[in-house]
Amino acid sequence: MIPELGQFSLILALCLSVILGSLPLIGASRDNTLWMNLARPLSAGVFVFLGLCVLILAYAFVTDDFSVKFVAEHSNTLLPTRYKLTAVWGGHEGSFLLWTFMLSGWMLAVAIFSKSMPLDFVARVLGVLGILCVGYTLFMLATSNPFDRIVPLPPADGADLNSALQDFGFIIHPPTLYMGYVGFSVVFAFAIAALLSGRLDAAWARWSRPWANVAWAVLTLGIALGSWWAYYELGWGGWWAWDPVENPPLITWLFGTALIHSLAATEKRGVFKSWTVLLAILAFSGSLLGTFITRSGLLTSVHAFASDPTRGVFILGILGIAIGGSLLLFALRAPLMKSDVGFSLVSREVFLLANNVLLVVAAASVFLGTMFPMVYQAITDDLISIGPPYFNAIFVPIMSLLVILLGAGPLSRWKRTSMGFLTAQLGKVAVASIVIGVVLPLIVVLRFSLSATIAMAIAAWITLAILRDFANKVANKPDLRSGAAALSWSYYGMQLAHFGVVVLLLGVAFTSKFSTEKSVLLTEGESIDVGHYDFRFNGTERISGPNYVGDEASFTVTRGGKPVSELHPQRRVYLASGTPSTEMAIDAGFLRDLFITLGEEKESNAWSMTIYIKPFVRWVWLGAILMALGGTLAAGDKRYRRLQVRSESKSRRQIETGLQAAS
Amino acid sequence: MKPHRRKRLGIILFIATALSFAVGLTLYALSQNIDLFYTPTQIAAGEVAVGQRIRVGGMVREGSYVAASDSLRVEFDATDFVNNVPIHYEGILPDLFREGQGVVVEGALDANGLFQASRVLAKHDENYMSPEVKAALEASGASPQNHSAMPEQ
Numbered sequence: 001m002i003p004e005l006g007q008f009s010l011i012l013a014l015c016l017s018v019i020l021g022s023l024p025l026i027g028a029s030r031d032n033t034l035w036m037n038l039a040r041p042l043s044a045g046v047f048v049f050l051g052l053c054v055l056i057l058a059y060a061f062v063t064d065d066f067s068v069k070f071v072a073e074h075s076n077t078l079l080p081t082r083y084k085l086t087a088v089w090g091g092h093e094g095s096f097l098l099w100t101f102m103l104s105g106w107m108l109a110v111a112i113f114s115k116s117m118p119l120d121f122v123a124r125v126l127g128v129l130g131i132l133c134v135g136y137t138l139f140m141l142a143t144s145n146p147f148d149r150i151v152p153l154p155p156a157d158g159a160d161l162n163s164a165l166q167d168f169g170f171i172i173h174p175p176t177l178y179m180g181y182v183g184f185s186v187v188f189a190f191a192i193a194a195l196l197s198g199r200l201d202a203a204w205a206r207w208s209r210p211w212a213n214v215a216w217a218v219l220t221l222g223i224a225l226g227s228w229w230a231y232y233e234l235g236w237g238g239w240w241a242w243d244p245v246e247n248p249p250l251i252t253w254l255f256g257t258a259l260i261h262s263l264a265a266t267e268k269r270g271v272f273k274s275w276t277v278l279l280a281i282l283a284f285s286g287s288l289l290g291t292f293i294t295r296s297g298l299l300t301s302v303h304a305f306a307s308d309p310t311r312g313v314f315i316l317g318i319l320g321i322a323i324g325g326s327l328l329l330f331a332l333r334a335p336l337m338k339s340d341v342g343f344s345l346v347s348r349e350v351f352l353l354a355n356n357v358l359l360v361v362a363a364a365s366v367f368l369g370t371m372f373p374m375v376y377q378a379i380t381d382d383l384i385s386i387g388p389p390y391f392n393a394i395f396v397p398i399m400s401l402l403v404i405l406l407g408a409g410p411l412s413r414w415k416r417t418s419m420g421f422l423t424a425q426l427g428k429v430a431v432a433s434i435v436i437g438v439v440l441p442l443i444v445v446l447r448f449s450l451s452a453t454i455a456m457a458i459a460a461w462i463t464l465a466i467l468r469d470f471a472n473k474v475a476n477k478p479d480l481r482s483g484a485a486a487l488s489w490s491y492y493g494m495q496l497a498h499f500g501v502v503v504l505l506l507g508v509a510f511t512s513k514f515s516t517e518k519s520v521l522l523t524e525g526e527s528i529d530v531g532h533y534d535f536r537f538n539g540t541e542r543i544s545g546p547n548y549v550g551d552e553a554s555f556t557v558t559r560g561g562k563p564v565s566e567l568h569p570q571r572r573v574y575l576a577s578g579t580p581s582t583e584m585a586i587d588a589g590f591l592r593d594l595f596i597t598l599g600e601e602k603e604s605n606a607w608s609m610t611i612y613i614k615p616f617v618r619w620v621w622l623g624a625i626l627m628a629l630g631g632t633l634a635a636g637d638k639r640y641r642r643l644q645v646r647s648e649s650k651s652r653r654q655i656e657t658g659l660q661a662a663s
Numbered sequence: 664m665k666p667h668r669r670k671r672l673g674i675i676l677f678i679a680t681a682l683s684f685a686v687g688l689t690l691y692a693l694s695q696n697i698d699l700f701y702t703p704t705q706i707a708a709g710e711v712a713v714g715q716r717i718r719v720g721g722m723v724r725e726g727s728y729v730a731a732s733d734s735l736r737v738e739f740d741a742t743d744f745v746n747n748v749p750i751h752y753e754g755i756l757p758d759l760f761r762e763g764q765g766v767v768v769e770g771a772l773d774a775n776g777l778f779q780a781s782r783v784l785a786k787h788d789e790n791y792m793s794p795e796v797k798a799a800l801e802a803s804g805a806s807p808q809n810h811s812a813m814p815e816q
Contacts, residue, residue: 390695609755610754
């Protein structure tokens with residue numbers, strides 16, 4: 001009975017979304033205040049009913065209701081309760097429900113935090129999100145209903161949750177990633193609302209920016225969590241694999257990064273307007289593409305869900321309508337939005353333009369590499385795969401160029417910057433960073449490595465440029481404290497995020513360059529040297545957990561005779577599904593990770609295992625966290641919170657003139 | 664030329680240069696890094712040159728898995744139920760590697776006709792069959808459905 005209530009609640013959410021996707025939009029174009037006012041309560045309603053669906057599904061998991069097909073396929077009586085709860089997003093149907101619920105959460109947030117925007121704009125934004133919600137709920141009801149029953153004979157016990165998903169990382173990674181992903185739907189809705197209303201000005205950019213920044217920050221965090229989870233759970237010792245399912249979030253992230261920079265130019269200078277809108281559409285398309293790739297099963301990947309052609313076709317339909325429709329609207333409306341503010345060839349605008357071009361090119365090449373096997377197969381019928389070397393060959397040069405420009409961009413001025421000013425500001429910085437780049441790696445690792453030198457030099461270049469800029473900003477103030485206090489949150493956010501890039505860059509460069517790994521066979525009592533560390537294998541013992549049995553090995557790690565840590569990698573077999581799973585043992589450190597994965601026992605009583613030393617790998621995620629913090633800080637800037645109500649009457653006038661221009 | 668035109672031209676040229684650079688780089692990288700996929704039958708027919716980096720997909724033949732007791736070396740056959748490819752791999756196999764399950768292997772044929780694998784992929788979802796394995800089985804006429812009735816371990 002309870003699951004049927006979930007079904008009912010899903011249908012109600014669909015009905016409310018249909019109204020939300022139509023009346024407020026019509027109301028906005030006909031200036032019907034009553035219909036526009038429906039948008040906020042309807043959004044809240046959709047949120048409540050989708051929330052109810054999630055709760056009911058969670059209830060079905062906790063009470064082991066195996067008559068619900070989704071529960072029977074993804075849970076088991078032995079599963080610990082916390083994993084029963086997270087199993088809600090452990091498969092296609094439930095994770096899509098979570099996705100849609102996240103969308104309704106963003107809708108509710110827009111409904112609450114939009115008091116400063118004109119009513120017709122809010123109605124349009126929520127209306128567009130309502131249409132998306134219709135598509136998603138319809139998709140669930142038609143092809144992947146999480147409340148489907150197994151009648152008449154439900155199984156006595158469930159098939160169990162995939163063992164790789166029974167883990168803390170899985171509790172937080174998908175919700176965060178989805179939240180970031182879906183956040184770009186909000187930015188997309190802002191862009192479509194701007195196209196519909198014909199109003200695309202600095203005020204629009206100011207409304208959109210905090211949402212774009214938050215969505216971007218959450219997506220950054222979601223990707224980093226995914227990378228961290230894959231690192232310690234999948235156990236291939238890497239933090240990024242260019243997997244077809246990792247790539248769409250990255251594509252979205254690259255477009256999103258371009259978008260938040262382009263929005264800055266639109267807000268401050270009123271330039272790149274239609275480009276900004278296009279980026280919002282592209283970032284959103286990237287998120288839809290990710291859904292399509294993950295759920296259609298068209299690409300080989302560790303993440304792929306069991307495939308079902310009807311789902312693929314349906315998502316392709318949503319993809320076609322959403323992207324085609326918005327691009328058509330863009331083509332019709334964008335020419336009306338000319339920006340006629342000039343800027344010279346050396347100016348912050350041009351740096352931001354370069355940033356955008358590089359990021360979009362990077363996104364396009366990742367897209368090409370991800371989709372090429374699919375296209376190739378459709379044309380030639382041959383199956384191919386594109387490996388990491390392709391992505392590295394493209395990505396490394398583009399990103400190097402981008403981070404070099406990153407040093408100079410924030411120091412340049414809007415509209416016009418003289419080359420002389422930049423040289424004066426950055427000449428010493430450039431010299432100092434080259435010196436640091438050459439000397440510091442030599443001191444630390446006692447050998448010359450070109451890639452480490454380049455990475456270190458670029459990192460020093462950005463860091464020193466940030467400090468230089470900060471020094472300029474506080475130079476005219478009586479003292480450092482008052483100078484620092486006068487700077488805005490968004491300034492600190494920007495610099496913090498840019499410093500995050502530095503940390504990420506160093507992490508990526510050093511861990512790729514200096515990591516060592518060794519696959520060996522050890523018997524009890526043997527030890528092996530890997531990269532200055534001595535790993536002694538103390539044997540194994542049998543273990544049993546709530547829903548698994550296995551072996552746990554024990555290692556003593558020493559360096560120069562001094563104990564470093566004890567490591568206990570495991571090899572488990574999950575009882576319900578019979579799937580084996582390795583649990584890595586990691587000694588995490590700020591400067592290096594020690595990492596052991598246990599293989600299997602050979603006839604000679606020796607165990608196979610792989611030992612990794614990963615210097616600076618934590619910096620990859622630390623950098624991402626700093627970037628996310630920076631984005632959040634920037635979104636909290638005072639100027640997004642004040643002075644908006646006053647501008648409401650003014651903006652109404654602008655809409656009217658805008659509409660006249662459009663018609 | 665008017666200054667704003669010149670500026671616009673400059674920007675367009677800049678974008679065009681960046682794009683053509685990127686396109687060139689992309690095409691070069693693509694041409695270097697395509698791994699073609701072959702089925703065991705195609706390899707048996709001699710379609711693959713020695714040393715060419717490829718992917719092979721199929722099922723791990725029942726009873727073919729042999730592991731050395733003193734090293735990390737393993738051997739098994741990838742099969743599409745018509746032909747087999749003997750595969751050598753040195754390293755630790757993925758958790759879901761099992762006889763009778765689908766597998767995708769990256770590597771190259773050596774002069775003795777043995778496939779030296781550099782990477783072995785087995786899928787995380789057991790209901791999920793990778794397109795490569797499915798294609799291999801379909802090409803050999805042994806559809807995966809016919810074998811889904813294999814006894815569970």
